[in-house]
Amino acid sequence: MKKITIAIDGFSSTGKSTLAKQIAKHLGYVFVDSGAMYRAITYYAMKNNFISETHLDTAKLIENLPFVTLQFRVNEALGFAEMYLNNENVELNIRTIEVSRLVSKIAAISEVRAKLVEQQQEMGKNKGIVMDGRDIGTVVFPDADLKLFMTASTETKAQRRFDELVEKGQHVTFEEVLQNVQERDYIDTHREDSPLVKAEDAIEIDNSHLSKKEQFELVMELVNEVL
Ligand code: C5P
Numbered sequence: 001m002k003k004i005t006i007a008i009d010g011f012s013s014t015g016k017s018t019l020a021k022q023i024a025k026h027l028g029y030v031f032v033d034s035g036a037m038y039r040a041i042t043y044y045a046m047k048n049n050f051i052s053e054t055h056l057d058t059a060k061l062i063e064n065l066p067f068v069t070l071q072f073r074v075n076e077a078l079g080f081a082e083m084y085l086n087n088e089n090v091e092l093n094i095r096t097i098e099v100s101r102l103v104s105k106i107a108a109i110s111e112v113r114a115k116l117v118e119q120q121q122e123m124g125k126n127k128g129i130v131m132d133g134r135d136i137g138t139v140v141f142p143d144a145d146l147k148l149f150m151t152a153s154t155e156t157k158a159q160r161r162f163d164e165l166v167e168k169g170q171h172v173t174f175e176e177v178l179q180n181v182q183e184r185d186y187i188d189t190h191r192e193d194s195p196l197v198k199a200e201d202a203i204e205i206d207n208s209h210l211s212k213k214e215q216f217e218l219v220m221e222l223v224n225e226v227l
Pocket of ligand 1: 012013035036039103104105107133134135136184185188
């Protein structure tokens with residue numbers, strides 16, 4: 001069977017990674033959560049005091065980018081890949097609300113995007129990949145065989161992210177999460193470099209009222225049409 005490239009883009013907390021993971025598992029493909037890479041760079045910038053709520057030293061971050069290595073390594077026990085920053089497992093560190101608050105500022109820096117896009121294209125060069133993010137169908141894999149664009153109502157998005165964070169034991173309020181989801185979507189759609197837009201040939205899916213199973217079945221029909 002031929003191998004294809006599947007690009008899943010969309011707004012924050014629309015379940016892109018969950019869907020991408022399900023499809024990749026079903027097809028035996030590689031799954032890449034590109035957001036984890038932007039989050040890892042953000043965590044690196046926070047640790048080195050290049051960014052905080054009140055300042056951003058873009059020049060210092062750019063100067064240090066050549067010394068940052070990112071890798072996904074499969075955790076055999078858990079059955080999924082975890083993010084490593086300079087050989088350190090940062091999977092938990094990158095999912096905090098503090099990183100979520102700053103990541104869109106880091107993701108707006110062109111030099112950061114160029115580095116990560118190059119690495120993402122390398123990972124997809126043999127096809128057989130499902131990657132989710134904001135610019136996968138527009139910039140990373142403009143020739144992807146299937147492009148999906150995920151949306152959901154603001155309340156649904158915030159509720160999903162809130163439940164996810166609470167499950168991970170983080171102390172956040174619903175209001176805080178709602179504000180973060182709205183802020184990120186605003187910055188991601190308004191930035192100059194690779195803004196979040198639906199690729200012309202992407203299929204839009206509003207999953208506000210779809211269960212994970214319904215969504216998976218719907219998407220697998222689309223996948224089978226191009227396989
Ligand atoms: O997917 P996730 O919500 O973890 O992504 C975190 C942030 O990383 C997004 O809000 C966006 O600013 C940035 N991002 C991006 N391009 C991608 C993936 C993520 O700009 N391909």
